[in-house]
């Protein structure tokens with residue numbers, strides 16, 4: 218990072234540790250390699266391939282939930298899969314984030330009439346960013362990560378406030 222972009226003419230930059238951690242966190246979002254249905258192939262695997270090149274954004278996949286920051290839910294969440302989604306989410310360390318990819322994960326999509334389908338993954342775990350589409354384009358998945366960065370930055374004042382309150 219070119220520091221002078223942030224410091225102007227001054228050669229020193231003073232930031233609080235929370236700001237530094239959130240900056241690092243926002244630029245190294247590792248997601249869990251996990252997909253349920255067609256959205257994972259169309260949107261997710263396409264986005265991480267050489268054409269769209271996720272790596273340049275600091276976004277990499279991990280095979281283990283304990284090393285992942287982001288869960289991408291891509292596909293229809295039925296009762297059977299819901300158990301798996303919940304268990305993997307619980308194995309991820311805090312702070313953890315969830316991106317819901319496509320109509321099925323957002324609302325049940327074309328399968329919403331089926332009695333064993335959840336009408337959105339947010340019925341079982343909290344979702345930070347929703348991506349519309351059936352399937353979404355890989356660009357939308359990348360845009361979702363940019364939105365997630367903004368969300369992490371927006372949480373910094375909250376964390377600073379918590380630290381101040383803990384001191385009192």
Ligand code: SF4
Pocket residue numbers: 254255256257259291292293318319320321322326327350351352353
């Ligand atoms: S939203 Fe469309 S592409 Fe994605 S999992 Fe559902 S049916 Fe497949």
